[in-house]
Amino acid sequence: MTNPVFSALGTTIFTHMSALAVQHGAVNLGQGFPDEDGPLAIREAASRALIEGPNQYPPMRGRAELRQALAGHAKRFYGFDLNPETDVVVTSGATEALTASIMAMASEGEVVLIEPAYDSYRPILEAMGAKARVVKLAAPDWRLTEAALRAAFTPQTRAILVNSPLNPIGRVFDRQELEALARVLADSNAVAICDEVYEHLVFDGRPHLPLASLPGMAERSLRVGSAGKMFSLTGWKVGWITGPAALMRVVANAHQFITFTTSPALQLGIAYGLEHGMEFTLNLTRTLQANRDVLRDAIAGLGFKPLACEGSYFLTADIRGLTNESDRDFCERLVREAGVALIPLSPFFADGKPDNLVRFAFCKKRAVIDEAVARLRAFFK
Ligand code: PMP
Ligand code: GLN
Numbered sequence: 146m147t148n149p150v151f152s153a154l155g156t157t158i159f160t161h162m163s164a165l166a167v168q169h170g171a172v173n174l175g176q177g178f179p180d181e182d183g184p185l186a187i188r189e190a191a192s193r194a195l196i197e198g199p200n201q202y203p204p205m206r207g208r209a210e211l212r213q214a215l216a217g218h219a220k221r222f223y224g225f226d227l228n229p230e231t232d233v234v235v236t237s238g239a240t241e242a243l244t245a246s247i248m249a250m251a252s253e254g255e256v257v258l259i260e261p262a263y264d265s266y267r268p269i270l271e272a273m274g275a276k277a278r279v280v281k282l283a284a285p286d287w288r289l290t291e292a293a294l295r296a297a298f299t300p301q302t303r304a305i306l307v308n309s310p311l312n313p314i315g316r317v318f319d320r321q322e323l324e325a326l327a328r329v330l331a332d333s334n335a336v337a338i339c340d341e342v343y344e345h346l347v348f349d350g351r352p353h354l355p356l357a358s359l360p361g362m363a364e365r366s367l368r369v370g371s372a373g374k375m376f377s378l379t380g381w382k383v384g385w386i387t388g389p390a391a392l393m394r395v396v397a398n399a400h401q402f403i404t405f406t407t408s409p410a411l412q413l414g415i416a417y418g419l420e421h422g423m424e425f426t427l428n429l430t431r432t433l434q435a436n437r438d439v440l441r442d443a444i445a446g447l448g449f450k451p452l453a454c455e456g457s458y459f460l461t462a463d464i465r466g467l468t469n470e471s472d473r474d475f476c477e478r479l480v481r482e483a484g485v486a487l488i489p490l491s492p493f494f495a496d497g498k499p500d501n502l503v504r505f506a507f508c509k510k511r512a513v514i515d516e517a518v519a520r521l522r523a524f525f526k
Contacts, residue, residue, distance in 0.1 A: 150268050151272070154268060158264065158488055158492040159177075160176075162175035162486050162487070163486070166480060166486035169480050169484060171480045171483075172486065172513060174485060174487055174505045174506050174513075175486035176488070177459065178506075179377040179509070180508075181377060181510060186417070186418075186421065186422065187415070187422050190414045192414075195410040202405070202406055205400070205401050206235065207406070207412060208235070208413060209229065210416040211385075211416040211419075212230075213229045214415075214416040215233050215235075215370075215385055217420070219387060223358055224358070225363070232389065233387050234385065234396055234400055235383070236383075236384045236386060236400055236403075237403075238373065238383065241384060241403055242369040242384040243265055243338065243340060245396050245397075245403055246369060246399075247269045247270050247304070247306075247338065248269070248399040248403075249398070249399045250338065250392075250395075251269075251275035251303055251304060252274055253274050254275055254303040255302050256277055256302070256303055256304045256305070256306065257279075257294075257302055257335070258277050258278070258305075259279075259305070260493065260494050261282070261311070261313055263308055263312055263340065263493070267495070270304075275303065276301075278298075278302070279495060280293045280294055281494070282314070282316070284463075284499060285452050285453070287314050287316045289318055289326065290325065291328060291329060294326060298335065302334070303334075303335055304335055304336050304337070304338055305335055305336075305337050307337050307338070307340065308341075309340075309353070310343040310346060310353070310455065312342075312343070312459060313490055313493055314454075314461055314490075315455055315456055315457045315460065315461065317351055317353060320354055327359045327362050330362065337362070337365060339356050339357065339366055342370060342371040342374045342384075343374055343458070344370065345430055346429070346430055346458065347430065349455070351456070353456070365389075367388040367393075368388060370384060370385050370386075371383070371384045372385075374458075375418070375419075376425060377508075378415075381408075383407055383415045433458065436509070439514060440460055440505055440507045440518070441460055443514075443518040443521075444460075447521055448525060452502070458508040459504050459506055459507070461503065462503055462505065463501055464501055464502070464503055467525065471500040472490055472499075473491060473500070475503065476488065479524075482524065483520050483523075483524035483525075485521055487504060487505055488506075489503055489504075490503065490504060
């Protein structure tokens, strides 16, 4: 007998839409990956390490250079004092970081998901025997409220997954929302697993506030990050978790039996990037913000109704001005007939609703965005 959690699943919506994009020669504004590789200097640092070594198993918690660079990054941007020995674990991408964190925290209890929710959270917590309880945000404001959180938390709550900036809706939770969450957590025995992979990709001068920076929250937060998003190197799959030593010990115990460790050359490349390459990331944020604006104005002119986007790679839009189809049917028709791939939002909700929203990835070259817009314009004219 196979595990019912995984036998009930298909491939992810990202894989599905990317395959359709290839099949139909479509411009891919679906799966979120940049089409320009990150800094050459980072790739050179990694390639030097690949040739000169080390090429054997790195330490289970990650190379010391990278753990130190991550502690330095957390200090520089948020004022955190992390001990690289005890408070940092390097993983093979944020996907593994999330899996290790959920495995460390979830068992037969409950885990709160904020929907729309990234697709990897639920299957892992369910495979651990936990039950998901959902806080469903509502368009167009998608605000997190204390009342909704209190309704989802019970004495069995072990953890909450908090993704900010939030894929797919681009929400960046503000201080008021995070303070509400902190009050609810303080009254519980739960830990927050904070998926902050888009921490630097926040627009319009807004700050990214880690929940861990609020009073009392560092002790009960695990922060997950990804070098893929920071340096436009998504294929490298270098991620990390930081948090208090007592929790990180358990997270490391899970990590040691998932991958144990991550390619040493890539770790050294990212350590170099964190120390010398942050200018790239800060520029990337400006480029992405400009892409968001161009795309938003263009699709608004075609009958889509764009929603606000405060951060991440993603802009969402309401399609009801264009069609009565479900988001998924619309995306599957668009990739075939217009040659543009998008992502429907309904897979990010357990009940598949709402189904009138689509996601555009704007982490693409301007020429690619322009081509997608030209194809959409020709299709909807
Ligand atoms: N969390 C979110 C919200 C993401 O969007 C992604 C990937 N795009 C991940 C986690 C996984 O990151 P990684 O590629 O580093 O595994
Ligand atoms: N996180 C990426 C996105 O939201 C996809 C990553 C994947 O394909 N697993 O588009």
